Amino acid sequence: MSAVLVIVGILALLLLRVPIAFAILGPCLAYMAVGGQSTGLSLRTAAQEVNSFPLLAVPLFILLGVVANHTGIADRLFAFARLLLGRVRGGLGYVNIGVSVGFSWISGTALADVAGMGKMIVPAMTKAGYPRRFSLGLTAATSLISPIMPPSIPAIVYASVAAVSTAALFAAAVVPALLVAGGLTLAVYLWTRDKPELSGERAGRGELAGAALRALGPLGAPALLLGGILSGLFTPTEAAAVGVAYVLVLGLCYRRLTPRALWRIGVETVTTAASIAVILAASGLLGWVLAREQVPQRVASFLLGLTDHPAVLLLLVSAVLILIGTVLEPIAALVITVPVLLPVAVQLGIDPVHFGVVTIICLMIGLLTPPIGGVLFVLGSATRTPMHEVFRGTAPFLVPLVAVLLLLILTPDLVLFLPGLLDL
Template identity: 80%
Template sequence: MSAGLVILGIILLLALRVPVGFAILGPSVLYMISTDQSTGLSLRTAAQEVNSFPLLAVPLFILVGVIANHTGIADRIFAFAQVLLGRVRGSLGYVNIGVSVGFSWMSGTALADVAALGKMQVPAMTRRGYPRRFALGLSAASSLISPVMPPSIPAIIYASVAAVSTAALFAAAVVPAFLIAGGLAVAVYVWARRKPDLAGHRAAPGEFRTAFLQVLGPLGAPAILLGGILSGLFTPTEAAAVGVAYVAVLGFCYRRLNLRALGRIVVDTATTAASIAVILAASGLLGWILARERVPQDIASFLLDFTDNPIVFLLLVNIALILIGTVLEPIAALVITVPVLLPIAVQFGVDPVHFGIITIVNLMIGLLTPPIGGVLFVLGSATRTPMHEVFRGTAPFMIPLLLVLALLTVAPDLVLFLPNMLGL
């Protein structure tokens, strides 16, 4: 049984809507059996993939996002952004982006962002006269800020797989995340400049002060999480634990958290973390199979024969990863593709941290494209909208996202500036 048959089997199972972890695990185990490899080796290989200290941060950051969602922190950020940008034409478009930036400091995943914010933002925008497709598309696109901005769960997984510093990757992700937000803001400006009916309203006296006081607590989260990591005070895993304690205290102070709610929060977190662990373990076994079949070496040989230009290589990688992201869940795609592509990137002289940011942004764009399109499904479910309608609204916002990706590809200094400045 060859690696090609394993990949074909995975694609067929994914087409049949088999959960990603099991779609990868089934053909991989069949390969091990057909090549007379022991079951013990299969279990050890899969277990080693999740036996990593940095990966302990993943369930903790998921817990931070779930608590923030349950305690109404997103509502407070939304109210503050509305007051701050109320008079600007197309204000709710900028509010949509600003809330995603604010919530991204706590959620770490696009699905958490769109689940928490989509059902609040889309109705608010449609009530104010914004086209539904525009509201859906912007909400979907802005959710990609969360998995790029630290604390990014894909960044933690990439750092673990690629053996690079999580703190360096977090620092490198800050500028790209703000570039994504800026690109979407430009798209909103271009769309809204000929729509005078979407002008906002001045906030009432005292409203700004009230909204600011309500959001003061949540604003402490990014200072603790990112400040602690970049200053060297915490490791990412320790910062995640401190972040859990901080948002839990906020929840109790806001009287939105109790023992019954904690039970639901723990179940939600465990379910999400367990599904990621299964995908990581299965992908680790598949990675072992690909290495045994010398797939990385074959791909490297082909690419090195095709071009010796690192920009051309990265453009080819962009195309490949976007296509992979349309059919494979991002976490699985990270664990499978990074061990194959990163050594080739290093041969081309590409910095591993720069390559990590490009990889993450590529695969996150895949969350907005059918047939997998996880963000599309979650937003459609939250707003009771068919997936094709969500995609039609999202399609125009792919332009600024792809332009930002192209800029990050050809200008590595945008990515590496901050970690180099901090000495990471």
């Protein structure tokens, strides 16, 4: 009953628009005060949650994405992709997906991706004759590639909570991220196949060569980051530091790193990293409360009473996680749900890496659905569009995303193939 009251209190505060970290902290601190627990224990429990070496990569990857946004890397990728695919029917739709795939190797978060891409791609697609809802929906959906494709900040958090290899989780996420991109590509093809008016003009060879040359530097970042991690040359944390140095050099070469830009980069990075750290700390305290009330054991007993089939369990868990993702920020949701659900999955023989990829995709789909819908809010703000309009455009693209999720649940080898090949 105590755990139920804590959860009800958290939900009530979230409905009142209290920031997530404080909505979690308040009921947990009240629980500990009523139970006679010391304030010192609360602080130690919260601090332990962020005292983790793998989590050091989080602020570095945030810095990497922020620097990439401010140095015009996405602009260069967009210009190259637009010239390359402009003549293809529905070319800007494919450009939207391609730029998100390219930028995902640097960004690591959906919100950073959609904030940067929304201002650039949605107006370009609308001007070219694409319906605004289609442009908004596709941009929102493609932003989910970033937190799935390595370097993924949710993957780093999951690896820390679940005590699995970050490199293995990064490798496992590559194929699912490409499948998401492929599913969205198919959706664009089906929608544009009878719309010849959405074909652009062929670019000249010189113009295309110039754009390719300008995109060469940004395209080197993925090879450096993922190649270094998967080859064992860098740990994810070291790769983040190397990646930051690389994009800073690019920024200097592009003459985009002015003192004013560096100040904005620092403020944005510190603000984002600090908010994630506070959420992690608060979620760690909630995890302690749930463990003390034996919630994981009760959930395990309930789920195992429903089924002992791994795929059926993953389907049930996926439905729950998508619902949780609609109201909770993904980082908080990971720290709260993984300690409860992962032991049940392992008990039925589900690989923790496979479970991690499925969990991340479920929570990312939650970002596209009200009432919270973080991606919807950010995209609506960036494009000055009401949230309900963004969601109406996004809703059709949930179909390929859910289809990919079902494929990954039913075919674990798609997730585990690459880590096994690389012996991670």
